[in-house]
Amino acid sequence: MNIFSSGGGVQSTAALVLAAQGKIDYPVFVFANTGDDSEHPDTLDYVRDVSVPFAKKNGIEFMIRQKRRLGKHEHQTLLGEIYRRKRSVPIPARMSNGAPGNRTCTVDFKIRIIDKFIAEELNHGGRSVVVGLGISTDEIHRAKIREPVKTRGFIKSIEYPLIDLSLNRSQCQQIIINAGLPPAPKSACYFCPFHSKDEWVRLRHDRPDLFQKAVELERFINHKREAVLPKDKIWLHRSLRPLDEAVGLQRTFDDLENCEDGYCFT
Template identity: 50%
Template sequence: MRVISYGGGVQSTALLVLAAQRKIDFLTFLFANVGDESEHPATLAYVREIAAAYAGRHGIAMHELHRQRRDGSIETLWERLHEPRLRSIPIPIRMDNGAPGRRSCTSDFKIKVVAKWLKERGATPRNPAVVGVGISLDEIHRANKRRCEPYEQIDYPLLDLALRRDDCVQIITTAGLPVPPKSACFFCPFKTVAAWRHQRRYEPELFEKSVQLEAVLNEKRAMLGRDAAYLTRYGVPLDRAIQAIPERPEHLDSGCDSGWCGS
């Protein structure tokens, strides 16, 4: 079994094009959706309206996966963050010193979701599935951070082909596809200040939801007797942080284009 962990961003969409061209040996793509109210709307639109259609035209199976509870209902990251009895925050919310806290969102809503799908279809430690991840040459340092489970063997097709992110953009545009937006939860604490500023200016509804989420999480922390934590590294609430930080050129890079979340 050979699958691509598809994130809906540039690197993993380049893998989709390469698979369509039969330049890599993968015909199954798995998109682990952490929740329609958690994923960026532009990413969901790209995956469902562009990538899935392209995959279908080229004989590639694309599956959208969700985390399921024992009763079969879908659990989303947004729901968990608003769980009344929440004691551990699953996203890497930042402490007063700016350092991100521990997170379980990637494991629970991406890695384990893909794992369940693979194991249900026969992947075992003795017969592992090959899971392709879209890490490009310019971010090779991320390759050894990918957690590897006993039932899977991680593969890096972009590294094997010595492709960089710019190469991935060229592959996508040459295939006649629009370049996908940066893939990440819209409230991810790994966002850069530029990305937050962009959200505040051009996606005010999402920014307001991020502000409200930060407030909800801090209400929960206060009830547990814990210090406040934030979605940025500046130690103040999001709306104040983005309003106060001087504008300067900064990349929007932050996300999980490769198919799993990165920092």
């Protein structure tokens, strides 16, 4: 069986249109929501208001799933997890040497949620499943060659259908528009340290409320680390400066530095 891991953005929406047109074979799409307080609201609105109805109209299952606390029915969010931890940080915040820190966000809030859905809800134990990721040709460096792996009792293979069709991001957006759908937004958590300089400027300009929340998050992380690592500050911005000092209002239009797994920014 083929499953598409939707990031809720341009490439994933184009893949949904292609699936509806019968050009790629993915009858099930799954969006792993990192949390209504974590994903950019534009992404959540688009998924719920555009992607889900479009999928239903075209006979495609579009499922939204979220991490739950162990042994409980309540959802767990990435933002909540950052605030809960005493020292470690699950996002790739930049260390004092400029390198992104170790992260677990994609594995814990994206990959494992998709794998759990396949194993428990689709009952595919012992069977082979192909998971499609929305990486286009202009991000081909993110398309890692991966051998099939056994996880949660099924064999998982990864495919990149947009690359197989030689589609870039601009072509993906055009596919969406040609289908009569509104342009899809970029997808990412609004506080993701992989944002480019221009993405941060755009957030501050267009969504000052979210930008301020990101500023407060960075301050909180450094405050709780002071007791054990007083000189080891971490930053959300690649300039290694406090976010509210690093981000101006003039756009720079530089490239986006992406997460390498292919489950985000798609």
